[in-house]
Amino acid sequence: MKLLRLVFKNALRNKLRAVLTIGGSAFLMWVLIFMMTALTEFTAWEGESATKTRVAVQHSSGLANFIPSDLETYLTSEEVTRHSSCVAKLNWFSGTYINQDPQYFFARFAVDHLVMREMWDEFKIPDDQYKAWTGMKTGCIAGAALAKKQGWKIGSKIPIQGDIFACDLDLTLVALYTSSNPRDEQNLYFRWDYLDELTEGRKLVGMFWLKARTMEDMPKLKEMVDARTKNSSDPTETMTEKEFGAQFTAMMGNIKVLVAGLGSIVLMIMVLMTANTMAMVARERVTEIAVLRALGFTAPMVLFMIIGESLVLTVTGGGLALGSSVLLFNVAKLSPVPDFFPVFMVAPVTIAVAIAGGLLSAIVPALRAANRKIVDGLRQVV
């Protein structure tokens, strides 16, 4: 602790160099934060869903195919309800709201409204609004964040033109839901019976969702449902919510690798840039370091001081980048790519990356400086 004063004074000794290194680190950390957060966002849903007991039943050929609606009879039978507490139909509607501009794109689902609260219990819907939804077939509910983004209020008319389904929706916003996870507040749900009415009672079901009573019931449900439909013309594929999410993240496999690769390159540039600064520092201070060691400072102390200097520079740069990112994305809730990432949360791991960058940058110059012979250092003409 006594040496910290010297560490800070040394770090800021050459003001221009310190400012340039801190500025460079801040810029690169900002890019890194952006990339790492994007990577975190890509996989966030997958991680969160691992704690849920929901099970998805879809057509084995994929989501584009419908499942026979009479499967619901089996899913609500005693054989299944021993392992699940509720069943809900869900259809991905697609369609167009206003126009094809990405700002008007959001997920629209037809859902069994009567079991929605039980199935997705992380959503909080005020009782009076939920009651209004049950009493209005053309009513819909939207995530609070989505409603804010689109400028909707309770009572807003939301017309959606169909594409997969040859019908248009004429919805009225009757409820807003919130969630502990702001990522979940980006969807719109309307009543499945309204869609069925518009499709002339054809009972088109995209998916069934089951809520397992316990985690242990999930594999049993998968096995039972798939065994039931195995030899039918429409076999199903039943999976946990985590597995369901993994289908989508798997599609982004290459993007994840690309983002991770670019992030690594940025980190390497930051390490090399700071390492160059620290190498200059160590070279310029050969005599000074030798003097310190002649006074009785040990090699580990010298190591600590040079690594400390590097950390002052990178952590200050990283702190600036992190602080501005937190203010922009977490506090002001501004996403740099709102259409792609409606919610953009800065991953705390970036702080660890700034520290790791500082350590990596200084380790080689610090080791060289600490291990140099004192007599060689004192002999050096500077």
Add this chain to the structure above:
Amino acid sequence: MTEAVVRLVGVAKTYWRDKTPVPVLEGISLSIEGGEFVALMGPSGSGKSTILNLLAGIDRASAGTVEVAGQNLAAMGESQLAAFRSRHIGFIFQLYNLIPVLTAFENVELPLLLTSLSKAERKKHVLSALDVVGLSDRLDHYPRQLSGGQEQRVAIARAIVTDPTILLADEPTGDLDKKSEEEVLILLKRLNVEFKKTIVMVTHDPKAAATAGRTVLLDKGVLNAKAS
């Protein structure tokens, strides 16, 4: 009789340039008693600074015994040598070698950071050392704000602040003007006479050597002792 603070017995030092041995010291035996002020003189390359480095434990002898303050330096590891330097050695360099980002006070305080003294105790020691060298009014000055003579006096304060067993001075007046040179030599003499400090000083200057109680001549790595 005072106990020997320095005891060199048959000390040799050989450097290697590529694969060629370059002997610098050969069979050096020397004893310095506590409270002595010894000047090491000799032409360039005679091995004066090498002896100083061996005494400080910042270089190791190729052969022979180097004992300082009763400790055999050859038997010590690097961390033990660092502790030894911190406790027993006060180093004064030709080019002062103060840390430019630290004030005079902070420079003098540096060796005390290695001790367990409290902040208040450190302050007391630093003020006392700066008082001895006559720079109590320059506590907050940075090295660039001091003259060469003043810088060297701060360096001397840094060397004595831990009350070391021995002061090692490598050409302490080599970079000073005449007036500052005299001030520094008077200061060293005072440290020896008044504070009973054992001092070993490397110098080219016969006038500086005359300040010491004993002059030891070195020529081509071989000792040639005489009393002055």
